[in-house]
Amino acid sequence: MxxxxxxxxxxxxxxxxxxxxxxxxxxxxxxxxxSPDDFVLDQIDLDGRVVWACVQQIADSRTSPPETVDDVLDALEAAGLVEAVAALRAG
Structure with a gap:
């Protein structure tokens, strides 16, 4: 690596x-x-709108079963992106 x-x-x-x-x-x-959490936080600092659009795109692509943005954020948080998800939820 x-x-x-x-x-x-x-x-x-x-x-x-x-x-x-x-x-x-x-x-x-x-x-x-x-860490992945710190990396995503850096991306949010660079352009949070782009990160948010990516999360929305992930939610939109999940159709079986359908998922919401909150579902995607919950999954990211469970995977350890706690601070990044908190930043995204705070807007």
């Missing part, structure tokens, strides 16, 4: 596996490790 991040010039690796990506090891490549 690190080799791929270096190859494409990434600035972050998104993972919950922090122990295998210590900050001092990533520093020479100016890459940081981020």
């Amino acid at each position: 690190l080799a791929a991040a270096i190859k494409v010039g990434a600035t972050a690796i998104v993972t919950l596996n922090f122990k295998d990506f210590p900050a001092d090891y990533l520093a020479p490549w100016d890459i940081e490790v981020k």
Whole structure:
């Protein structure tokens, strides 16, 4: 994963596996490790409307059974995106 991040010039690796990506090891490549929750929070800070539109698109694509935006947000929250979902719900 690190080799791929270096190859494409990434600035972050998104993972919950922090122990295998210590900050001092990533520093020479100016890459940081981020949790999925922190990554989505960053995307919300960049353009929350785009993130909201993506959540809406996910809800719209779920037809069997149908899901609402709240259903999608509940699933994201259950998956660990607690702060990002709180930010989206706060508007």
